[in-house]
Amino acid sequence: MxxxxxxxxxxxxxxxxxDFAASWRWYIDMFGMDVRILEDDTVAERMLPYTxxxxxxxxxxxxxxxxxxGGFEIWQYSERKPVPCPFEVAAGDLGVFAAKIKSRDVxxxxxxxxxxxxxxxxxxxxxxxxxxxxxxxxxxxxxxxVEDNYIFIDQGKLGGGIVGSMIxxxxxxxxxxxxxxxxxxxxxxxxxxxxxxxxxxxAGGDGRxxxxxxxxxxxxxxxxxxxxxPGSIELVQALDRQxxxxxxxxxxxxxxxxxxxxxxxxxxxxxQRANELGYPFTxxxxxxxxxxxxxxxxxxxxxxxxxxGTLIEFVEAHKLTIxxxxxxxxxxxxxxxxxxxxxxxxxxxxxxxxxx
Numbered sequence: 001m002x003x004x005x006x007x008x009x010x011x012x013x014x015x016x017x018x019d020f021a022a023s024w025r026w027y028i029d030m031f032g033m034d035v036r037i038l039e040d041d042t043v044a045e046r047m048l049p050y051t052x053x054x055x056x057x058x059x060x061x062x063x064x065x066x067x068x069x070g071g072f073e074i075w076q077y078s079e080r081k082p083v084p085c086p087f088e089v090a091a092g093d094l095g096v097f098a099a100k101i102k103s104r105d106v107x108x109x110x111x112x113x114x115x116x117x118x119x120x121x122x123x124x125x126x127x128x129x130x131x132x133x134x135x136x137x138x139x140x141x142x143x144x145x146v147e148d149n150y151i152f153i154d155q156g157k158l159g160g161g162i163v164g165s166m167i168x169x170x171x172x173x174x175x176x177x178x179x180x181x182x183x184x185x186x187x188x189x190x191x192x193x194x195x196x197x198x199x200x201x202x203a204g205g206d207g208r209x210x211x212x213x214x215x216x217x218x219x220x221x222x223x224x225x226x227x228x229x230p231g232s233i234e235l236v237q238a239l240d241r242q243x244x245x246x247x248x249x250x251x252x253x254x255x256x257x258x259x260x261x262x263x264x265x266x267x268x269x270x271x272q273r274a275n276e277l278g279y280p281f282t283x284x285x286x287x288x289x290x291x292x293x294x295x296x297x298x299x300x301x302x303x304x305x306x307x308x309g310t311l312i313e314f315v316e317a318h319k320l321t322i323x324x325x326x327x328x329x330x331x332x333x334x335x336x337x338x339x340x341x342x343x344x345x346x347x348x349x350x351x352x353x354x355x356x
Contacts, residue, residue: 004266004269005264005265005266005267005269005270005273006220006221006222006264006265006266006337006338007183007184007220007262007263007264007270007314008220008221008222008223008224008225008228008262008263008264008265009070009220009222009224009225009227009228009229009231009262009263010069010070010162010163010164010165010228010231010260010261010262010263011062011070011071011224011228011261011262011263011315012062012064012070012071012072012073012162012261013070013071013072013073013096013099013162013165013257013259013260013261014072014073014075014253014257014258014259014260014261014313015027015072015073015074015075015099015141015256015257015258016075016076016082016252016253016254016255016256016257016258017074017075017076017082017139017255018076018082018084018139018255019076020059020060020061020074020075020076023074023076023137023139024061024063024074024354026137026138027063027072027074027137028063028354029116030113030117030135030137031065031072031101031143031159031161032065032067032155032157032159032160033063033064033065033071033072033161034063034065034353034354034355035063035064035065035066035349035350035352035353035354036061036062036063036352036353036354037061037062037063037064037071037349037352038061038062038321039059039060039061039062040059040060040061041057041058041059041060041078042057042058043055043056043057043058044056044057044058044253046283046284046285046301047252047253047283049282049283050251050252050253050283050303050311051251051252051253052251056077056079056080056251056253057077057078057079057080058075058076058077058078058253059075059076059078060073060074060075060076061073061074063354064161064227065155065157065159065160065161066152066153066155066227066346066349066350067102067104067151067152067153067154067155067157067159067160067161068102068150068151068152068153068160068161068226068227068228068229069101069102069148069152069160069161069162069163069227069228069229069231070161070162070163070228070231070261071161071162072162073258073259073261075253075258076253077253077254080251082253082254082255083250083251083254083255084139084140084254084255084256085140085246085247085250085254085255085256086249087244088140088203089140089142089202089203089246089256090202090203090204090205090238090243090244091166091168091199091202091203091204091205091207091209091236091238092168092204092207092209092236092237092238092241092243093168093204093238093243093244093245093246094168094169094170094243094244094245094246094308094309094310095167095168095245095246095247095256095257095308095309095310096165096166096167096246096257096259096260096310097142097166097167097168097202097236097246097257098134098142098143098144098165098166098202098257099141099142099143099144099162099164099165099166099257100143100144100145100146100162100163100164100165100166100232100234101135101143101144101145101146101159101160101161101162101163102145102146102147102148102150102159102160102161102162102163102229103145103146103147103148103158103159103160104147104148104149104151104158104160105158106123106130106131106132106133106145106146106147107123107131108158109145109158109159110123110133110145112158113135117135119135119136119137119138120133120134120135120136121133121134121135121198121200121201124197124198124200125197125198126146126147126198127190127192127196127198127211127213128189128190128213130146130147131147132144132145132146132147132198133145133198133201134198134201134202136201139255140255140256141255141256141257142201142202144166144198145159146163146164148160148163148229148230150229150230152226152227152229152343152346153343153346153347153350161228162231163229163230163231163232164231164232164233164234165233165234165257165260166234166236167233167234167235167236167260167306167310168236168237168238168243168246168308168310169235169236169237169306169307169308169310170237170243170307170308171237171307172210172212172235172237174307175235175306175307175308176212176214176235177277178277178279178306178307179214179233179235179306180214181277182270182273182274182277182279183233183262183312184216184220185214185215185216185232185233186214186216186217187214187215187216187217188212188213188214189213189214189215189232190211190212190213191210191211191212192210192211193208193209193210193211193239194208194209195207195208195209196209196211204238204241207238207239207240207241208238208239208240209236209237209238209239210236210237210239211234211235211236211237212234212235213232213233213234214232214233214234214235215230215231215232216230216231221338221340222263222265222337222338222340223317223332223335223337223339223340223341224263224340224341225263225340226340226341226343227341227346228263245308245309247309252311258311259303259310259311259312259313260310260311260312260313261312261313261314261315262312262313262314262315263315263316263317264314264315264316265316265337265338266316266337267286267300267302267314267316270302270314271284271302274304279304279305279306280304281302281303281304282303282304282305283301283302283303284302285300285301285302286300298317298318298319299315299316299317299318299319299332300315300316300318301313301314301315301316302314317332318331318332318333319331319332320332324352328348330345
């Protein structure tokens with residue numbers, strides 16, 4: 001393999017919760033996150049910088065919607081009582097303050113979700129002129145539904161998976177360099193300052209903001225890239241108030257959006273580039289270049305922090321379980337890492353679909 005690294009897309013956004021089963025049921029019902037990629041009930045031993053210096057037992061899963069987009073990592077402490085955010089997260093607060101969900105027909109999806117759930121904003125217009133709306137889940141997390149016509153495997157659903165995040169920052173110029181130069185979001189879609197109707201559903205959303213939407217200019221490569229599809233990062237800076245850190249005084253894994261995670265190939269080359277840019281790994285699961293076992297999968301995960309402390313995770317898959325019965329696994333290190341998986345593999349994964 002060359003010394004270059006690949007970032008294949010947004011693998012998942014982590015959502016800490018207080019009731020794992022209830023949260024997953026809700027995300028299946030509302031967003032179709034019904035295909036289990038993996039589920040694990042073990043101890044998080046490598047996250048000590050963010051878990052009070054103590055290994056913590058937890059129950060977590062990664063679930064996806066095969067229409068396309070990244071998944072959810074639904075995460076709950078098993079023995080420690082989760083600590084919710086002590087304040088209402090506001091637009092522009094530092095961290096991931098809203099996750100973006102894709103839809104091929106935003107107006108119809110709004111009608112579908114509004115028929116079964118009430119905590120939803122009216123349809124409105126995003127800064128790029130597209131239709132959008134927000135959903136606030138029962139635990140106070142905000143999801144922004146955005147227009148995206150890319151379909152990976154048509155499941156007959158109006159909505160898909162995660163295609164981006166809204167990330168609060170204190171210095172938008174400084175943050176842009178990280179997301180552009182390391183993560184590859186090198187195309188600026190808009191850079192607008194003012195008040196915005198599509199933020200009005202959130203606390204503080206009637207204020208003044210600077211918003212920068214970044215996308216990748218070229219198609220991502222890698223085994224899972226076709227599943228993830230195109231993505232974006234939106235940086236939001238509050239201009240008329242002092243934003244708060246959404247996880248200040250709390251642990252990674254507590255309720256809220258705990259990280260945004262990217263699928264990568266060649267972790268050590270990525271580390272070199274991250275160091276050059278001034279963003280060293282704060283967590284490294286495989287300092288000895290071995291494998292980290294995650295039950296149904298193994299691999300290598302690392303973390304960095306953006307300029308405001310937002311956690312960014314990188315995961316390099318080494319082994320994946322496609323089916324349990326019969327047991328079918330794939331050694332990722334023995335295949336062409338740039339070659340996309342055929343859709344057949346994802347259709348087999350769909351046999352792990354979770355029903356309400």
